Amino acid sequence: MKHFEYADEKITDKELMIAMPSVVIGVGILSMPKKIATETEAADGWIPLVVAGLLFLFMSWGFAKFVAQFPNQSFLEYSSRIIGRRASILIIIGYAILVVLGIASQVRGLADVAKEYLFDQTPIEVVGLLYVLLVIYAVCGSRAALFRMSMLFFPIVISITLIVLAFSMKEFELGNVMPAFTTDTKGYFEAMKSSIRSYIGFGIILFYMVLVKRPAKAPKMVAIGMVIPIVVYILLYVVIIGIFGNAITSNLIYPTVELAKNVSIPGEFLERFESIFFVIWIMATFTSSILFLDAGVYGLTSILGNNRKIPIVLILSPLIYFVSMVPEELQYVQLFGMVWGYSLLIYTLSVVSILMIVAKIRGMI
Amino acid sequence: MKRTALSLCIIVALLTGCWDVIDIEDRGYIIGTAIDLKERKGEGAYSLALTNQFVIPGNMTSAPGEGGGGSKPFTNITVDGESLMIINRKMGAESSRLPFYGHLKMLVVSEDIAKEKDLFAGVLDLFIRMQEMRRDIKLIIAEEEAKDVLSVEPDIEKIPALYLDALSENSSKTMSMLAPVTVGDVHGFLLNHHSYALPMLKKKVDKLVQYEGAAVFSGKGNKLVGSLNDQETKSLNLVTKPFKGGTIEFEMDGHPSVYELEFSKPDIKVKTKDPQSISVEVSVTTEGSMAEMFGSKSLINEKEISKIRTILTKKLEDQINALINKLQHELNADLIGVNSVLEQKHPDIWKQIKDDWEQGEDLFSQVDIKVKATAHIQSVGASDRASDGGGKE
Numbered sequence: 001m002k003h004f005e006y007a008d009e010k011i012t013d014k015e016l017m018i019a020m021p022s023v024v025i026g027v028g029i030l031s032m033p034k035k036i037a038t039e040t041e042a043a044d045g046w047i048p049l050v051v052a053g054l055l056f057l058f059m060s061w062g063f064a065k066f067v068a069q070f071p072n073q074s075f076l077e078y079s080s081r082i083i084g085r086r087a088s089i090l091i092i093i094g095y096a097i098l099v100v101l102g103i104a105s106q107v108r109g110l111a112d113v114a115k116e117y118l119f120d121q122t123p124i125e126v127v128g129l130l131y132v133l134l135v136i137y138a139v140c141g142s143r144a145a146l147f148r149m150s151m152l153f154f155p156i157v158i159s160i161t162l163i164v165l166a167f168s169m170k171e172f173e174l175g176n177v178m179p180a181f182t183t184d185t186k187g188y189f190e191a192m193k194s195s196i197r198s199y200i201g202f203g204i205i206l207f208y209m210v211l212v213k214r215p216a217k218a219p220k221m222v223a224i225g226m227v228i229p230i231v232v233y234i235l236l237y238v239v240i241i242g243i244f245g246n247a248i249t250s251n252l253i254y255p256t257v258e259l260a261k262n263v264s265i266p267g268e269f270l271e272r273f274e275s276i277f278f279v280i281w282i283m284a285t286f287t288s289s290i291l292f293l294d295a296g297v298y299g300l301t302s303i304l305g306n307n308r309k310i311p312i313v314l315i316l317s318p319l320i321y322f323v324s325m326v327p328e329e330l331q332y333v334q335l336f337g338m339v340w341g342y343s344l345l346i347y348t349l350s351v352v353s354i355l356m357i358v359a360k361i362r363g364m365i
Numbered sequence: 366m367k368r369t370a371l372s373l374c375i376i377v378a379l380l381t382g383c384w385d386v387i388d389i390e391d392r393g394y395i396i397g398t399a400i401d402l403k404e405r406k407g408e409g410a411y412s413l414a415l416t417n418q419f420v421i422p423g424n425m426t427s428a429p430g431e432g433g434g435g436s437k438p439f440t441n442i443t444v445d446g447e448s449l450m451i452i453n454r455k456m457g458a459e460s461s462r463l464p465f466y467g468h469l470k471m472l473v474v475s476e477d478i479a480k481e482k483d484l485f486a487g488v489l490d491l492f493i494r495m496q497e498m499r500r501d502i503k504l505i506i507a508e509e510e511a512k513d514v515l516s517v518e519p520d521i522e523k524i525p526a527l528y529l530d531a532l533s534e535n536s537s538k539t540m541s542m543l544a545p546v547t548v549g550d551v552h553g554f555l556l557n558h559h560s561y562a563l564p565m566l567k568k569k570v571d572k573l574v575q576y577e578g579a580a581v582f583s584g585k586g587n588k589l590v591g592s593l594n595d596q597e598t599k600s601l602n603l604v605t606k607p608f609k610g611g612t613i614e615f616e617m618d619g620h621p622s623v624y625e626l627e628f629s630k631p632d633i634k635v636k637t638k639d640p641q642s643i644s645v646e647v648s649v650t651t652e653g654s655m656a657e658m659f660g661s662k663s664l665i666n667e668k669e670i671s672k673i674r675t676i677l678t679k680k681l682e683d684q685i686n687a688l689i690n691k692l693q694h695e696l697n698a699d700l701i702g703v704n705s706v707l708e709q710k711h712p713d714i715w716k717q718i719k720d721d722w723e724q725g726e727d728l729f730s731q732v733d734i735k736v737k738a739t740a741h742i743q744s745v746g747a748s749d750r751a752s753d754g755g756g757k758e
Contacts, residue, residue, distance in 0.1 A: 117496055119385045120385055178709035178710070179712040248549070
């Protein structure tokens with residue numbers, strides 16, 4: 001069998017821009033409104049969403065700006081120059097472990113939702129296995145192709161989401177959104193924690209910047225890319241609250257699915273719109289998983305050599321599958337996702353700040 | 366070659382078969398469900414009867430009324446049991462097709478169930494929880510046996526549940542009919558502890574049912590506490606939502622007259638500074654025309670029109686006052702939505718009193734509610750006078 005190889009394994013800055021929302025929007029979008037509505041009153045949840053979103057926008061812009069100062073160098077190369085090779089390898093291994101846990105949590109989330117709404121009888125183990133196999137298949141191939149695929153999927157995902165929102169608008173009740181600004185500080189703080197978890201994943205730019213053709217333009221593009229999930233989340237959240245009201249939203253496990261179920265296309269020729277919604281949601285989760293896994297694999301291949309890519313994927317994926325099936329009940333799945341989310345955030349933040357500080361001290365930037 | 370064979374084997378193993386395959390012929394599409402109370406078995410234990418209306422697609426094609434050997438396009442299956450989940454399992458054993466609720470449109474619950482504390486919410490729980498259910502299932506209360514409602518055989522529609530569904534859609538034209546309330550709506554009322562009203566159905570003759578008034582549920586115990594008659598439902602519709610169409614009958618100089626509504630618009634204003642002094646003003650503005658006059662008065666005359674306006678306004682205010690009086694003192698159920706206005710416009714005060722609104726101190730029943738109606742008369746119809754008062758003799 002012969003593979004078609006792209007001439008260069010480079011990506012454009014636009015592809016990096018689309019990769020940001022692709023990796024950020026994933027499994028979490030289904031349950032995000034519930035978590036935020038539980039902590040806030042009426043539609044106040046948009047505030048933590050905006051604040052957390054802007055925070056991540058600036059952070060990812062800063063990251064990109066920092067990494068862009070080392071053009072055409074892989075993470076291992078530039079971080080070796082800053083803090084030495086051994087420490088860099090440790091960082092990459094740590095990231096790879098978090099990637100394994102992260103994909104595991106995505107696999108489990110996807111399998112749970114699929115079992116709940118799509119396959120009543122199919123065991124989650126089978127759904128999860130098939131998904132992992134698909135992710136392996138994607139990651140084993142060309143790296144640039146992953147970016148091209150996210151770019152292909154992205155408009156479909158966004159347009160279906162917008163259709164869901166637009167056709168729901170007729171049930172929007174302004175009364176549900178009122179009163180504004182009644183949440184107490186503690187509520188905002190708690191909601192902030194859930195909001196933050198909806199935006200993680202931007203750490204991939206640490207590894208992918210080397211692929212970008214014009215790194216100087218990348219920070220701007222990354223920032224623009226981060227605007228997309230912010231807008232999508234806010235629209236989705238406000239529409240869901242406007243339709244269901246705060247009390248119902250905080251009691252639905254997956255409010256976004258219920259929103260899609262509520263959609264009725266005028267003319268009644270398409271009654272079950274949620275089936276289309278599930279397709280695009282799985283596409284969004286899939287792009288998130290492949291980009292994320294590939295970032296981890298990319299880090300490891302930079303240590304072990306490029307020809308080891310497929311063995312690395314084949315070692316990581318059984319681990320992913322195994323970890324994803326460990327938690328037994330929904331609450332543990334959620335706890336697992338939460339712990340992972342915070343660890344990844346703290347890890348990425350501390351790695352980048354250490355790199356930045358050391359680089360500054362050594363006068364490299 | 367070996368690789369191809371291996372991959373083929375893997376493909377065969379992984380991609381064949383489907384755990385969830387149910388052929389469309391094997392699915393039993395349920396379009397309406399009725400729940401009745403069979404007997405009370407002491408505290409908190411009941412025996413329920415669930416009636417599912419299955420569609421028989423094969424018999425759908427012939428037009429209603431046409432023979433077809435008496436084969437109906439639907440069948441009703443009733444199963445008894447202690448919980449709906451148990452009944453549901455039994456249902457699968459009794460109907461050759463697997464019950465599928467994804468297309469359920471109407472849920473009819475008997476008044477007996479609604480009167481039992483907590484049973485009603487318990488019954489609804491299944492319909493809210495099951496993922497194949499949709500939140501837009503319409504919920505109605507049957508005055509007598511719920512399953513009788515599902516067995517009416519109207520001439521114009523093929524399937525009783527669709528007949529009920531079509532009837533409920535008429536609510537936007539008929540003022541004495543409550544707008545359809547869905548399972549999703551009730552879920553919200555239950556979570557917010559709001560009182561609410563559901564449409565009531567009555568079987569008239571073998572072939573017809575009629576929506577009549579509304580069943581009132583209190584947010585406190587979540588059970589049926591009373592009902593509204595046609596007139597009260599009409600007033601409730603006037604004060605709770607903008608309405609297009611409908612008529613108001615009144616009497617003028619001993620003659621029955623009809624005012625046809627173009628549209629009406631309610632507005633609820635709440636003035637409050639502290640929980641002890643809450644004053645509510647309910648105002649309704651209507652616009653419409655005179656549709657029927659059994660008199661021989663000229664209506665172009667401004668004096669006549671203002672006289673009609675006065676009578677009409679009084680009539681409207683009296684009716685709404687009667688409703689509010691009943692809600693405040695008899696049912697203690699805030700159906701007009703003062704609580705929502707308070708919550709949305711005065712969140713601070715609402716936080717203090719939300720546990721004393723319909724329960725505790727019963728603040729709702731003590732609140733001073735003023736009613737103000739404004740009726741505009743746009744036109745008087747095509748003709749000024751239908752008769753000139755007997756003419757010359």
